[in-house]
Amino acid sequence: MELDFVAALLARIPADPRLEVPPGDDAAVLRPPAERRSVVTTDMLMESVDFVLGPDCTPRMVGHKALAVNLSDLAAMAARPEVAVAAVALPRAHGDAIGRGLIDGILALALEHGVTLAGGDTNAWDGPLVISITAIGSVAPGRAWRRDGAQPGDLLVVSGACGGSLLDRHLAVTPRVREALTIANRFDVHAAIDLSDGLSLDLARMMQASGSGAVLDLPSIPIHPDAVRMAALPGDDRSPLEHALSDGEDFELLLAVPPDDARRLAAEGTEITGTPFTVIGEVVAGGGLSARTADGRTTSLTPRGYEHAFDQ
Ligand SMILES: [Mg+2]
Structure with a gap:
């Protein structure tokens, strides 16, 4: 039956x-x-x-x-x-x-x-x-986080770590519900998005909605161990960092937060939510993404990630 x-x-x-x-x-x-x-x-x-x-x-x-x-x-x-x-x-x-x-x-x-x-x-x-x-x-009325509120000077904060979800995490998604509710009560968050299609692509969407640009500080991006494992697979031609920037389905939170609150969130996040939060860059005036490397150089960054393809 x-x-x-x-x-x-x-x-x-x-x-x-x-x-x-x-x-x-x-x-x-x-x-x-x-x-x-x-x-x-x-x-x-x-x-x-x-x-x-x-x-x-x-x-x-x-x-x-x-x-x-x-x-x-x-x-x-x-x-x-x-x-x-x-x-x-x-x-x-x-x-x-x-x-x-x-x-x-x-x-x-x-x-x-x-x-x-x-x-x-x-x-x-x-x-x-x-x-x-x-x-x-x-x-509560007026309290929903949105993508369009990021302001130049805000710091970008990400929960957890990124990349390599396809190895097995993409099914065992841990939605950051409790983290979000706790943070919303204690910190000033200007904009938010969840990472479904890749850190750089979802960041680009948040910046486009906000009419701002972003500089990512590459050495500070938390790279998931799965991204390292994935980059080491035979035939994989991308670095762990590239996986962290472009693999989809991390389902982490990406937040634009005023600097003082961002630093406090990075310092206290693990203790108050059980999940680490890391400052990975800042919001700047003007559009587009750029990346700051370990030697201090800044280059433009092309957002990459997963997009559903269909005929036009
Ligand atoms: Mg989403």
Whole structure:
């Protein structure tokens, strides 16, 4: 019998006061937190584009990632995750087992972050697995982080370390939700973005939105050990630093922060959030990116990263 993915998922979610009309009706009715704004984001993962199911990529891992990438976007807005809905196209072959694995992955992460599931849709077809999750968060009015607020003089701060996520981290995404909420309460953040497509490309997007440029201080960029491993693979012609600058799916936070707060965040970040924060450059007047090397020279930097390709 075909698994009703959404019904099975919802049956395992406890009743939640945020849902005035729970799932099971034509639509759910949300009770938004008083005096807060709703923040909405959606993300779709497609087998063979975003993942390939196999021993190293289980349905549970896909379910985790499908919710995690949404939570990462909410974190980048300093929003508290509240509610999610899920839509899936299950392959007919092994659809039941795949659906159960997805549920396990979604549910574990949802419980961890206090997210309740409000509904969704299940389809089965002869194509590959596709899953789309929409997440809704909340933030106090005027307090959402945006991409367009970076100002010349701000320092750029990144969480964690970058590069090489494709080795295995790209599925085990840790959305920086708690970090974002803690920082939003204690530091002045002018602009934010989560690193989904590569540090240099996402930085370029934030600078373009802000109408500013940036100088990256290359020696200070935190390079993930996976970037070092990846650069050492046979046939890989990029350095660990190049991986850190251009590999996608780090899902770290990149913040533009006034200098005093930035230095304080770098000094105290690990203690107060459990995750290190590093100053990696500064925002400057004018457009474009440049890079300062260890010997003090500054060269222009071409943003590189992952972009979905399609015919024009
Ligand atoms: Mg994003």
